[in-house]
Amino acid sequence: MKPLRLGVRLLVTWAIEAAGLFLMLRYLPGVTVARWDAAVVAVLIIGLLNALVRPLVLVLAANFGIIPFVLVALPLNALLILVAAQIVPGFDVDGPLTAFLVAVGLAALNATFSAMLSINDDDSFYRNVIRRMGRRRAPVGELDRMGTVIVQIDGLAEPILRRALLEGRMPTLAGWLAAGSHRLAPWECDIPSMTTSSQAGILHGTNENIPAFYWYEKRERRLMSSANPRDLQSVQRRVSDGNGLLSDDGVSVTNLFSGDAKRAIMTVGTLQGEHGELLAHPQDFYGYLINPYNLYRGLAGMLGEALLEIWQAFRQWAGGVRPRIRRIGLFVIQRGAALVVLRDATTWAVIASMYRGRRIIYCDYLGYDEVGHFAGPETEDAVATLTAIDLQLRQLAHAAKEAPREYQFVVLSDHGQTTARLFRDVYGRPLDAMIRELIDVGPTLMLSGGKGEKLAYLSAFLNELIGGRGLPGGDARRLRRSGGTERSVDLLAERMRRNKADAVEVVVTSSGNLGHIYFAQVPDRLSLEQIAAAYPGLIEALVQHEGIEFVLVHSDTRGTVVLGKQGIRALDEDDVVEGEDPLAEFSPNTGHFLNRLATFPNAGDIIINGAYDPKTGWVVGIDDLVGAHGGVGGMQTRAFIAYPSTWNDEAPELIGSASVNRFLVEHTSRALPDWALDGLRSQLSPDAERTVTPP
Numbered sequence: 001m002k003p004l005r006l007g008v009r010l011l012v013t014w015a016i017e018a019a020g021l022f023l024m025l026r027y028l029p030g031v032t033v034a035r036w037d038a039a040v041v042a043v044l045i046i047g048l049l050n051a052l053v054r055p056l057v058l059v060l061a062a063n064f065g066i067i068p069f070v071l072v073a074l075p076l077n078a079l080l081i082l083v084a085a086q087i088v089p090g091f092d093v094d095g096p097l098t099a100f101l102v103a104v105g106l107a108a109l110n111a112t113f114s115a116m117l118s119i120n121d122d123d124s125f126y127r128n129v130i131r132r133m134g135r136r137r138a139p140v141g142e143l144d145r146m147g148t149v150i151v152q153i154d155g156l157a158e159p160i161l162r163r164a165l166l167e168g169r170m171p172t173l174a175g176w177l178a179a180g181s182h183r184l185a186p187w188e189c190d191i192p193s194m195t196t197s198s199q200a201g202i203l204h205g206t207n208e209n210i211p212a213f214y215w216y217e218k219r220e221r222r223l224m225s226s227a228n229p230r231d232l233q234s235v236q237r238r239v240s241d242g243n244g245l246l247s248d249d250g251v252s253v254t255n256l257f258s259g260d261a262k263r264a265i266m267t268v269g270t271l272q273g274e275h276g277e278l279l280a281h282p283q284d285f286y287g288y289l290i291n292p293y294n295l296y297r298g299l300a301g302m303l304g305e306a307l308l309e310i311w312q313a314f315r316q317w318a319g320g321v322r323p324r325i326r327r328i329g330l331f332v333i334q335r336g337a338a339l340v341v342l343r344d345a346t347t348w349a350v351i352a353s354m355y356r357g358r359r360i361i362y363c364d365y366l367g368y369d370e371v372g373h374f375a376g377p378e379t380e381d382a383v384a385t386l387t388a389i390d391l392q393l394r395q396l397a398h399a400a401k402e403a404p405r406e407y408q409f410v411v412l413s414d415h416g417q418t419t420a421r422l423f424r425d426v427y428g429r430p431l432d433a434m435i436r437e438l439i440d441v442g443p444t445l446m447l448s449g450g451k452g453e454k455l456a457y458l459s460a461f462l463n464e465l466i467g468g469r470g471l472p473g474g475d476a477r478r479l480r481r482s483g484g485t486e487r488s489v490d491l492l493a494e495r496m497r498r499n500k501a502d503a504v505e506v507v508v509t510s511s512g513n514l515g516h517i518y519f520a521q522v523p524d525r526l527s528l529e530q531i532a533a534a535y536p537g538l539i540e541a542l543v544q545h546e547g548i549e550f551v552l553v554h555s556d557t558r559g560t561v562v563l564g565k566q567g568i569r570a571l572d573e574d575d576v577v578e579g580e581d582p583l584a585e586f587s588p589n590t591g592h593f594l595n596r597l598a599t600f601p602n603a604g605d606i607i608i609n610g611a612y613d614p615k616t617g618w619v620v621g622i623d624d625l626v627g628a629h630g631g632v633g634g635m636q637t638r639a640f641i642a643y644p645s646t647w648n649d650e651a652p653e654l655i656g657s658a659s660v661n662r663f664l665v666e667h668t669s670r671a672l673p674d675w676a677l678d679g680l681r682s683q684l685s686p687d688a689e690r691t692v693t694p695p
Helices: 003-027 035-063 066-086 094-114 125-137 158-164 170-181 195-204 229-239 282-290 294-318 330-355 368-376 387-400 425-427 431-440 455-465 471-478 492-501 528-534 538-544 590-599 657-668 673-685
Strands: 032-035 091-093 147-153 183-189 214-217 222-225 252-254 263-265 362-365 407-412 416-422 444-448 506-511 514-519 546-555 559-563 567-570 575-577 606-610 617-621 638-644
Touching: 032 035, 035 066, 035 091, 066 294, 094 294, 125 158, 147 330, 147 387, 147 559, 147 657, 158 170, 158 183, 158 294, 158 638, 170 183, 170 387, 170 638, 183 407, 195 362, 195 657, 214 506, 214 514, 222 229, 252 514, 282 294, 282 330, 330 362, 330 387, 362 617, 368 387, 387 407, 407 492, 407 567, 416 425, 425 431, 425 617, 431 444, 431 506, 431 514, 528 538, 528 546, 538 546, 538 606, 546 590, 546 617, 567 673, 590 606, 606 617, 617 673, 638 657
Parallel strands: 147 362, 147 407, 252 263, 252 362, 416 617, 444 506
Antiparallel strands: 032 091, 183 638, 214 222, 407 638, 506 514, 514 606, 546 559, 546 606, 559 567, 567 575
16 A cells, blocks of 8 residues: 555656646746656656666765765755756756755645645655664664654643644644543643743753752852853753753753763754764755755745745734734744744654654654744744644654554653733833833843744754764864864854843843842852842832732841732741731742752852733733743743653652652653553554544
């Protein structure tokens, strides 16, 4: 049956591309197709050249580093079209630029009509090439053990997931739940409720001393950024003990941390080796680039996402939607990269790892979180991105049927998002400007975590591209040398922030509605009493500000205290409340999370949480994003996990990312009985009915 499907797919694709050549006569004057049969033969020759020549060329290019690898892969299809024009009578292309445009046009038509006709890459020739190559590299022995693929949907709250399931946006996951192969359960993430903290806990079992997306280490006078590979490398070393979730023949794909995986692909915390050398493997992108259309689809897809973003931003503006932020700018590029190129490269990397029989794989899809930050987590713009992510699940499930070992799937999120009104919009100035008005201080620095969040992955991708080995890779590395030391790509904005941090008196960092205030010139963390003496009236003004829900500080006499407008809660062992409990609107676990956060050496001297409105479920965001996460309030701490129903009979109570780590380690390290394996094989089939409503 499979050869028949492959044959039908090839014939349909052949017809689509032959028709596409005729369409290009209208728009590309440099293309000549004398007769319809010339178009048919031309497409056949182009396909044969791509099938026979392209893999060999890319294998050779992979030996010279990732830069020549990409530089060869990008124009290769256009060059093969020029070759076909020399071979086929009646088909002519007047130059390389026209050939490149023909290649892009064929890719766009292929992607468009394949989607319309429900044709996908599951049975493509190139997917089968990767499968055969992977099986030759699969480990010998122990393939009878169950493998696990863990898919993280970044920033997706459990209530938003349930909405998407009921609206039919995620038919693959809905089918798993309806068939009974999976159970869906909520879990409550720590504070800070953001990827750096949560993913460290999930992958390594600890997220100690990660207080925010940006933080300031006062003794070292060092700004730390989750968008910087060197900083995350130091965090990776701190949280890693060699026994992470992925330590048993695992692969980490598009993550911040490796989970001690044997192979890490586009993983920010492991871009550098022990001696500062960049680590990158051109072979990691071979599966993605062997398909002649992937790169062109990516370029066309980025353009399409850019146009869609411009339209959606205009629609929000014209409709007077509030809260709203400016969406035009760098985000247009970031959106295309996250929703198309990184997404597809991630999928192909995971599939290649499955074909090689890796035992446990963890990947992160960023698209929903990216759009949710700028458009709002509950908007149609953000929720609509989940359909494309669900399609990736379908492709992974289909690939699992061809892998050398059986695979089970887990789908989870690292945190949620809450709709936020911006502090600077509501009150006319950012938090650091307000602090300058309250107390007599010199320069201040305000760092917003959200807009730099995906720059971590962009930085990882850039470093992978320039980190190849071989002679050309060495030439590229020489471009990055400074003082004899090889350095990773450090985005200009990051360098400017670091330089400025050395001279300021107050550093304010924000992650959603969570803010840290550091008195940067004092090496030790200040207590409540010391702050009150040095800056009279500051604490009182912050507590009473209507945009601030509560203030978290450490007292010399009472330990960690939460200061609210009508009451105080001391979070030490007695957990005493005086007046109204400032945490009454939140989960019973919030006090524990805040007490733990306040003990981190790198936490701010003052920690604030933006105001929460229980009627709307919205917060006041300290940073400049409509989708907020980092603090507490609303859906930002309400993550989810969908796991195989064979794991247990009762829904687990998962409080904090470390508990998710323990849950995953327990169930992915043990062998499953045969009856459970048989059930997963039948119920995970992507060809099964997937339109039923989940329970």
